Amino acid sequence: MSELTHIGPDGHARMVDIGAKLAAERVAVARGQISMSAETRALALNRETKKGDPIAIAELAGIMAAKKTADLIPLCHPLPLTNVEVRITPAEPDALEATATVRTTGKTGVEMEALTAVSAACLTLYDMLKAVDKAMVISGIELLSKTGGKSGDYHKETP
Amino acid sequence: MSELTHIGPDGHARMVDIGAKLAAERVAVARGQISMSAETRALALNRETKKGDPIAIAELAGIMAAKKTADLIPLCHPLPLTNVEVRITPAEPDALEATATVRTTGKTGVEMEALTAVSAACLTLYDMLKAVDKAMVISGIELLSKTGGKSGDYHKETP
Amino acid sequence: MSELTHIGPDGHARMVDIGAKLAAERVAVARGQISMSAETRALALNRETKKGDPIAIAELAGIMAAKKTADLIPLCHPLPLTNVEVRITPAEPDALEATATVRTTGKTGVEMEALTAVSAACLTLYDMLKAVDKAMVISGIELLSKTGGKSGDYHKETP
Amino acid sequence: MSELTHIGPDGHARMVDIGAKLAAERVAVARGQISMSAETRALALNRETKKGDPIAIAELAGIMAAKKTADLIPLCHPLPLTNVEVRITPAEPDALEATATVRTTGKTGVEMEALTAVSAACLTLYDMLKAVDKAMVISGIELLSKTGGKSGDYHKETP
Amino acid sequence: MSELTHIGPDGHARMVDIGAKLAAERVAVARGQISMSAETRALALNRETKKGDPIAIAELAGIMAAKKTADLIPLCHPLPLTNVEVRITPAEPDALEATATVRTTGKTGVEMEALTAVSAACLTLYDMLKAVDKAMVISGIELLSKTGGKSGDYHKETP
Amino acid sequence: MSELTHIGPDGHARMVDIGAKLAAERVAVARGQISMSAETRALALNRETKKGDPIAIAELAGIMAAKKTADLIPLCHPLPLTNVEVRITPAEPDALEATATVRTTGKTGVEMEALTAVSAACLTLYDMLKAVDKAMVISGIELLSKTGGKSGDYHKETP
Incomplete structure (x- = not known):
């Protein structure tokens, strides 16, 4: 038998049964970053034009x-999200950091939605900036916290 | 004016015009990894059961x-992919590494498709394993190489 | 600070937080029309055959x-729709009018769903009829009413 | 007037109004099979490799x-599924049988979701095995049972 | 090593490389049927109303x-379809038969597209008629023919 | 028999066969507008903040x-778009105008893609601004021109 909830006692994959869980307010926060050359970052941050802004487009993406998320991650439950916010801010050295906050009133948590939002924001930054820098690296995608529901809150320990 | 091809001379976002480019064989290879505790990795690699295998599911995802990709990344062109392969292998220390190879016969490259495949594979591993380890971190998502087409090949320099 | 709810106090786009709103019965009704030549309209209305009917196909679309809707409109919340009806009727002079009624039991209204249904129905009529008339114009797409929920009902004033 | 709930009293198609129905625990079970040559079935069942397993891929599909489902079947309501399991097992003579169990806490049943899961699993088996056998036939796709909600349970009579 | 083209020599699933294949005109024809009570079939065929017709809706679905198809079947290639037709006709005893013809100018065949069209048409008939008959059975979904391309034509042998 | 190409000689809907048409450079330009109160328009145009800009978000949408488009409009062919640009500009009196230019190298035109882009841009403006103005009206959605391919160019006559 497996400790992995997405895999049943018989070894088959499944979308876990959450029917008996209560609908509750749940929040997840995730973070990630994309590192690049100093010149690329300056270009991304230099939003003199109000339109075609790589950062705003990546937040929207x-x-x-x-x-x-439920379409991308095979065993994720479809959930009615009640709030999504994504913020991209400068990070050191020569990186942009994305933070996503996702909320639902649902029967399971939204960790995967927050991690997926961060990943798509970083991928979109790569796409917007790759004409000038193909060596960018996406890293540090992690869950910062998850609250709500009965299984207990989670807050990443900071070293 | 911008050096960013997704942003036109007037500062507006656009899906770049690739109409004049030739359809050519193009390949992109990307890589990424997810680090976890030694116990979690052992659980993922210990595929005694033939079904419900986290690694096979993540490769498929x-x-x-x-x-x-064109649905996730706002300014990506839709492309007729001719080949996609994703491999997940053990990496040190205590990580799983995903490598994606994507090919097209098309008018633009498939870098974003390879990076998106790697990201989704890592996110799916997170989802499959999060019941036992929420502190996993996805990192090192980068383009290894891109070949084909007129704009020149790219191979990531290894340090 | 902005009066636009989709834009936060810091100027960033967001999917508004509706977590604290109550799930309520909500209805929205929208309307729009597509004008065409008299001959084109006669062709659309002349449904002697029971199949391949442009009007039935447009209603279904x-x-x-x-x-x-939540996939098309970037900041729309995904909602569990409980009822959708679209009706296309003749309108004067030489037009077809689409009316959509959408219901949900949810935490926010379905105005965008009703407007999207009307737009897609009109676009589909254009597609079905464009072989004979490319000069058709879609117009008058508006919200007729919105009821349910705490923010108050809305009924368009008729001139 | 019609006895078909998806068609209103005026003869127009509609997504039926389920707003007044109560959210309840609902389960549907469906079944189907794909018949093939004995050699093809042996190939599918012979999963010596742990990866690239046609049966595991079809279950996931x-x-x-x-x-x-709501994207494929025009008048289906979008529903928040709480559990999905698909199992593929050998059936006689020379067939593979797919069984799907789908659960929701919602205002209408999930019969179409269970039937769609079975159909997609059989189609995926066809795709995985068609290089060696194009004469496979998918048959016996039927609803086994449906429980929950006010309209009464259904259990297929066995002959 | 495997005879299954979707599974590589190393046992991993893959979307097969079709880059070296020529774009050619390709056609696939598939068939399937749904059996029901005589009363249900009469109701489906009795299309006195021109709208809300179960058969027209199922053909469109x-x-x-x-x-x-490429979104539903995990290892299918996305293809630019050039023609799709679906026909539903009465079949004996007490059934409706769906036939789909799909064409592409592409590097691989459209068998899965034709089989998916037939499956969705039958599922939609089930959905439209299930209010009066839950015991309907979908069966006989098979590829009738596949032509075009270098790998040779296929025509199902009739017994 | 029908003059409507999406409906075959037998009265059934179909996705028209374009297999024999040549892949050619094709362009379509469409336009539409959304009228609103002077205050609402000022709010939309007053983009002091660089992020969360309703106009940039609507262009991206x-x-x-x-x-x-091929997912929304039932009988549209899926096409590999090579270029999409959407511009929103002030129009008189008290309106915002959206213009979309879409290009493909394909076997059929992209009129529906241009009209769909304009519709989605206007719907997104409605969504972004509806908190302050629910009476906005979308109108004047029309095809301005279509060039490329053998069937002849089209340019809307200006009155």
């Missing part, structure tokens, strides 16, 4: 990706 | 995500 | 589009 | 298809 | 599903 | 919707 993250929000939209959160809504597609 | 990566392949399927490659096909959704 | 409107219903199906309502279900895709 | 069935689970993922259940989540797309 | 089949056409639309053909376009979603 | 239009680009992304063009890629979903």
Whole structure:
């Protein structure tokens, strides 16, 4: 038998049964970053034009990706998200950091939605900036916290 | 004016015009990894059962995500992929590494498809294993190489 | 700070937090029309054959589009629709009018779902009829009413 | 007037109004099979390799298809599924049988989700095995049972 | 090593490499049927109303599903379909038969698209008619023929 | 028999056969507008903040919707778009105008993609601004021109 909830006692994959869980307010926060050359980062941050802003487009892509999580991750439950926010901010050295906060009133948590939003935001930054820098690296995608529901809150320990 | 091809001379976002480019054989290879505790990795690798295997499911999720790239990344062109392969292998210390190879006969490259496949494979591993380990971190998502087409090949320099 | 709810106090786009709102019965009704030549309209209305009917296909396309609203409109919440009806009727002079009624038991309204259904129905009529008339114009797409929920009902004033 | 609930008293198609129905625990079970040559079946069952297993991939495809039901079946309501399981087992003579169990806490049943999961699982088996056998036939797709909700349970009579 | 093209020499699933294949005109024809009570069939065929016709809706659902094949079947290639037709006709005893013809100018065949169109058409008939008959059975889904491309034509032998 | 190409000689809906048409460079341009109160328009145009800009978000939504056209419009062919641009500009009196240009190298035109992009851009403006103005009206959605391919160019006559 397996400790992995997505795999049943008989070894088959399954979308776990959450029917008996209560609908509760649940929040998940995830983070990730994309590192690049100093010149690329300056270009991304230098948003003199109000339109075609790589950062705003990546934030929007993250929000939209959160809504597609159950379509991307095979065993994820479809959930009615009540709130999604994605923020991209400068990080050191020469990186941009994405943070996503996702909320639901549902029977299971939204960790995967927050992680998917962060991943899509970083991928979109890569796409927007790759004409000038193909060596960018996406890293540090992790769950910061998860609260709500009966299984207990989680807060990542900071070293 | 911008050096970013997804942003036009007037500062507006656009899906770049690739109409004049030739359809050519193009390949992109990307890589990424997810680090976890030694116990979690052992659990993932210990595939005594033939079904419900987290690694096989994550590989499949990566392949399927490659096909959704234009839906996830706002300014990506839809492309007829001719081949997608995703492999997950053990990496040190205590990580699993995903490598994706994507091919097209098309007018633009498939870097984003390879990076998206790797991201989705890592996210799916997170989902399959999160019941036992929420502290896993996805990192090192990068383009290894891109060949084909007129704009020149790219191979990541190894340090 | 902004009066636009989809834009936060910090100027970033967001999917508004509706977690604290109550799930309530909500209805929205929208309308729009497509004008065409008299000959084109006669062709559309002349449904002697029971199959391949442009009007029935457009109504169905409107219903199906309502279900895709959160995928099309970036900051829309995904909602469990409980009822969708789309009706296309003749309108003067030389037009077809689409009316959509959408219901949910949810935490926010379905105005965008009704407007999207009407838009898709009109676009589908354009597609079905464009072989004979490319000069058709879609117009008058508006919200007629919205009821349910705490923020108050809305009924368009008729001039 | 019609006895078909998806068609209103005026003869128009509609997504039926389920707003007044209560959210209840609902379960549907469906079954189907794909028949093939003895050699093809042996190949499918002979899963010496732990990866690339046609049966595991088809089970996963069935689970993922259940989540797309409202996108495939025009008048189906989108529903928050709480559990999906698909099992493929050998059947006589020379066939593989797929069984899907789908659960929701919702206002209408999940018969179509279970039937769609079974269909997608059988289609995926066809795709995985068609290089060696194009004469396979999918048959016997039927609803075994449906329970929960006010309209009464259904259990298929066995002959 | 495997005879299954979707599984590589190393046992991993893959979307087969079709890059070296020529784009050619390819056609696939598939068939399937749904059996029901005589009363249900009469109701489906009795299309006195021109709208809300179960048969026309199922034909349309089949056409639309053909376009979603690569999204439903994990290892299918996305293909630019050039033609899709689905026909539903009465079959004996007490059944409706769906036939789908799909064409592409592409590097691989459209068997899965034709089979998916037939499956979705039958599932939609089930959905439209299930209010009066839950015991319907979908069966006989098979590939009738496949032509075009270098791998040779296929025509199902009739007994 | 019908003059409507989406409906065959037998009265059934079909996705028209374009297999014999040549792949050619094709362009379509469409336009539409949304009228609103002077205050609402000022709010939309007053983009002091660089992020969360309703106009930039609506342009992006239009680009992304063009890629979903074949999913929204039942009988549209899926096409590999090579370029999409959407521009929103002030129009008189008190309106915002959206113009979309879509290009493909394909076997059929992209009129529906351009019209869908304009519709989605206007719907997104409605969504972004509806908190302050529910009486906005979308109108004047029309095809301005279509060039490329053998069937002849089309340019809307201006009155």
